[in-house]
Amino acid sequence: MKMNPQSDGFWTHFWATITALFSAAGLTTEQWIYVFCAIFGALLSFNSYRNNKLALKERQSEDEKRTEILRSYLAGRKNNADIEPAGVANEVNEVINKVET
Numbered sequence: 001m002k003m004n005p006q007s008d009g010f011w012t013h014f015w016a017t018i019t020a021l022f023s024a025a026g027l028t029t030e031q032w033i034y035v036f037c038a039i040f041g042a043l044l045s046f047n048s049y050r051n052n053k054l055a056l057k058e059r060q061s062e063d064e065k066r067t068e069i070l071r072s073y074l075a076g077r078k079n080n081a082d083i084e085p086a087g088v089a090n091e092v093n094e095v096i097n098k099v100e101t
Contacts, residue, residue: 069099 022032073095074088 066096066099070095 019029022029027035070092074092
């Protein structure tokens with residue numbers, strides 16, 4: 001007669017296998033937790049680096065587009081010398097607002 005008359009479940013065998021593998025590798029459970037946390041931290045760090053690099057590249061691309069639009073707008077204007085700088089600044093501000101929307 002068995003001590004525990006209930007049938008052995010999947011989880012009992014699963015955890016027994018996991019602990020046997022960890023023991024065979026020579027590391028304690030605490031050390032395996034450190035290993036998994038280190039791997040997880042490295043993945044998070046790399047993902048953050050990659051996403052930041054992509055965001056900076058996209059931002060630079062948008063700035064270059066905006067600069068090119070303003071350059072072409074100002075090059076196409078006539079009588080640039082006759083207009084006061086404050087008026088040009090207002091017109092540029094209006095163009096930027098139109099481009100952003």
